[in-house]
Amino acid sequence: MLEGVNVALGVTGSIAAVKTVELAHELRRQGASVRAVMSGSATGIIHPWAVEFATDNDVVTEITGSVEHVELCGYDGWADVFVIAPATANTVGKIAGAVDDTPVTTTATTALGADTPVVIAPAMHEPMYDHPGVLEAIDTVSAWGVEFVDPRVEEGKAKIASEDAIVTDIARAAGDRPLEGDHVVVTSGATGEAIDPVRVLTNRSSGKMGREVAKACYVRGADVTLVHGLVGPRSITSDGAVAQTNPDGTVSYATLRSVESADAMLEATREACTDADTLVSVAAIGDYTVDSSAEKIRSGQDLSLSLEPTPKLIDEIRDDHPxxxxxGFKTETSGDEAAMIAQARETLERAELAFVVANDASVMGAEQTNALLVHDADAARFSGSKAGLAGEIADSIATLLESELTDTA
Incomplete structure (x- = not known):
């Protein structure tokens, strides 16, 4: 996600500074080069040697005659983005007032003056985060174009956002934004049809592909609505077992609408699409529903279920928005490429889709995928990670919307 990106990492005196090593490692795993700047208070919480080890670069702990702040974040500076993680209330207030009394605040002022993108991940006790002056400082700095990664408010603390959330916002700040101003709706996950109060008909979708598509569109500048269903039955050790980025059930890269049934997914998607520029229908929506029993069905008896077909979401949305x-996404189990393409083309033509992503059901819950992007005239093959495929899809959407804009100009 951050291949070739130079990240200057500012560390301030929050106890969350202990997470700096993990964050630096994750930035490098995502392809970034990292150089750190630490305030004096931060060095009292985590030793600069640990940060040097994590970044594989010398750490700036004071501004000297080498003008490290300018070399990092000035005009033609090394950094593509300056991220402060964690940022204390004190640091945010100083940045808002252009107070430069630590290496971090001095580098922040330099970055803002040089139009280097800045990302801030606050971390503090919740009453400090709710202080009117802190909120005013956040609003002031946000108005200058600084991206804030919202903290996770838990146990009376505004805890630093997850590494995934910080990395995603850094990628958004540092990259091109071809989907800036566009509203993309993504459906994801499985649906479940209640048989009784404790049993459902569902499928094995983990929702991983849909979440990656939503994230890729967000990184490219889109406002994203993620309509997310259930996570299909998987073992607790499976990669697909945990659906959400944050422990509080939210995602940092989208407005999340959680649903269960196919009908609920259709209604939430219909509402989200009233002002959408694109719909990406990734969810594995159940094809059948059943009349639900108000009471738990007792075990040990012969039972037959009468199944009724559910509405096709893409057909319904197409009727609403011609x-x-x-x-669209099309999942098959045959393993026959020609059959997959034929089924994808049928869906493409029936619902007048922009393109269809066809893949085999064996990729449900996996990190890797083999897929076909089926357009009117061709079928492009993709093999790699689901995140990589999501990037291809987001880029195709950006090209599509740009072409439509050109055609209407």
């Missing part, structure tokens, strides 16, 4: 670009 001009809306829609990307």
């Amino acid at each position: 001009e809306l670009p829609i990307v």
Whole structure:
């Protein structure tokens, strides 16, 4: 996600500074080069040697005659983005007032003056985060174009955001934004149809692909609505077992609408699409529903279920929005490429889709995928990670919307 990106990492005196090593490692795993700047208070919490080890670069702990702040974040500076993680209330207030009394605040002022993108991940006790002056400082700095990664408010603390959330916002700040101003709706996960109060008909979808698509569109500048269903039955050790980025059930890269049934997913998607520029229908929506029993069905008896078909979401949305670009997904179990393409083309033509992503059901819950992007005239093959495929899909959407904008100009 951050291949070739130079990240200057500012560390301030929050106890969350202990997470700096993990964050630096994750930035490097995502392809970034990292150089750190630490305030004096931060060095009292985590030793600069630990940060040097994590970044594989010398750490700036004071501004000297080498003008480290300018070399990092000035005009033509080394950094593509300056991220402060964690940022204390004190640091945010100083940045808002252009107070430069630590290496971190001095580097922040330099970055803002040089139009180097800045990302701030606050971490403090909740009453400090709710202080009117702190909120005013956040609003002031946000108005200058600084991206804030919202903290996780738990146990009376505004805890630093997850590494995934910080990395995602850094990628958004540092990259091009071809989907800036566009609203992308993504459906994801499985649906479940209640048989009784404790049993459901569902499928094995983990929602991983849909979440990666939502994230890729967000990184490219889009406002994203993620309509997310259930996570299909998987073992607790499976990669697909945990659906959400944050422990509080939210995601940092999208407005999340959690649903269960196919009908609920259709209604939430229909509402989200009233002002959408694109719909990406990734969810594995159940094809059948059943009349639900109000009481738990007792075990040990012969039982037959009468199944009724559910509405096709893309067909319903197409009827509501004849001009809306829609990307469909088609999952097959045959393993026959020709059959997959044929089924994808049938869906493409029936619902007048922009393109269809066809893959085999064996990729459900996996990190890797083999897929076909089926357009009107061709079928492009993709093999790699789901995150990589999501990037291809987001880039295709950006090209599609740009082409439509050109055609209407």
